[in-house]
Amino acid sequence: MEKVKVRLRPIVSNINLPVVIKTAILPGESVETLFIATQVGEIFYVGNGRMNTFLDIRSQIIKLGVAGGKYDERGLLGLAFHPRFSYNGLFYLHYSVAGTQGPGAFSTSGDGRDALPKFFSPDPCNPETLNLKWTNRETNFDHVDTVEEWTLQSTGQPQKRRTLLNIRRPFFNHNGVNSLNFSPETGKLVLTTGDGGSGYDPFHLSQDDMEIAGKIIEMDVNQQVFTMNPPVVTRFHELPEPIQRTLSVMAKGVRNIPGISYQRSYHNQFIKYVGQVGQDLVESIFSFVHYQPIPVTQLVQAYLMNAQQHNEGFINLGWRGWEGIFPTTLINDCSTNSSIEKKTIAYYDDAIKTLVKRLQPLTSYFHEDPRPGKFSGSALTGVQSYMGNSIPQLTGSVVFTDFALEDSTPPVSGTLAYTKVRADGQFNDYSIIDTQYNYGSESSFYVSLGSNMNQTRLFLGVYGSNSVNDYNKGTVFEIVP
DSSP states (O other): OOOEEOEEEEEEEEESOEEEEEEEOOTTOSSOEEEEEETTSEEEEEETTEEEEEEEOGGGBOOSSSTTTTOOOOSEEEEEEOTTHHHHOEEEEEEEBTTOOOOOOEEEETTEEEEOOSSOOOOTTOGGGGSOOEEOTTTSOSEEEEEEEEEEOTTSOEEEEEEEEEEEESSSSOOOSSOEEEOTTTOOEEEEOOOOSSSSOTTOOTTOTTBSTTOEEEEOTTSOOOOSSOOEESBGGGSOHHHHTTEEEEEEOOSOOOOEEEEEOGGGOEEEEEEEOOSSSEEEEEEESOOOOEEHHHHHHHHHTTOOOOOTTOEEOOTTTEETTEEOEEEEEOSSOTTSEEEEETTHHHHHHTTTTSOOOSEEEESSOOSTTOOOOOOEEEEEEEOOSSSGGGTTEEEEEESSOTTOOSSOBOEEEEEOOOTTOOOOOOEEEEOOOOOTTSOBEEEEEEEOTTSOOEEEEEESOSOTTSOSOEEEEEEEO
16 A cells, blocks of 8 residues: 555644544534544633634543553543434443552462562462452452533533443443544444553453453433433443443453544445554554444343353454564563573463454554564554545545654654555555644654544544643644644
């Protein structure tokens, strides 16, 4: 594929970290409005050539930059507008709740009760590190995430309508980002959750059918289930049955995921694109058309009866046994020769169990790649389908962003790239998109990627720092020819 050249047109500058960028039609209007949600809890919209505040919930967001240091993956993580938002004013939020800071997750091992480090790595020579359990979850957790339904009142003021889910998270990271999107196929709200955080999914949550962590979940928000204060849970069977009936699981084996993008295909079908943030080696983009969502009530019934669930059509991204196209691998220096790296399969049994069941990536890019025309990435931060004609080389492709080039010297910069689905459905390579933009002496971390409603326009969120405590360093660009 050819290297595409584009320009970046600044739309908004000097804002906080932009995590969600999308458009919607406001009630009473006929044209789309651009909305920008920031990690600290602000939602802006751009109208009449200026930026306006739509909603400010900063006081309801957990204090950022504490558990993870200057870098943090909590905050306002998801914003989605109901398909009939212009008529009913309904929209949805996913955020980390103020006042819920906990001590972090603990596990049991041979030595008893141990606190896990912020970024855990297993030791293949110590079996106890391969089968850890998250214990005393009610007290040993990092924070609580909530998913809420809001309504835009006739006065123009947003108001919370109900809480859909309260999820207890073991660590500060891997909570998902751009985590709420509506499916044009089913009309359901899709929640993408990470595996709970730390490193290497230490509690093996992503493959466990009962765990909410590490899943792509469809939520039927048109079922009017009003539970005033849903319990704070980590597993599906802990939810009240009325809430269980609104949920189905699309996929598991998720490590961390920057949302889901739908691309209209033939016969009114849609290609679904999801990105998997890697551990040490590789970042991956997956695509699928057909899937069989499994009702949570069915999963819970199988669990309570201790029956084997036969998940025909269940999408499995393979984590933690697989990191994209590779078995999940630890890289260590050989003790006899420090210049040689020893590679060990971290979870061999998990890799074997998911070998056949897992979905193969559409494309991958690597943390080290010496090939001409490629780049060494660090973390996938956005995946969006592009169906516009203004940049014809990209029409019908999936565009993705990487946070920052690996091991680059300051000022660091993120990267844009793209790929396409091959007719034979096989693995495809990718190509870099040259933004031709000079950021000057300041770093430019690529933190988000968004589109308008029919995917004919693309928007890029850039931040001048990797610290959530460095404020007002954000810029939102439109990607133009």
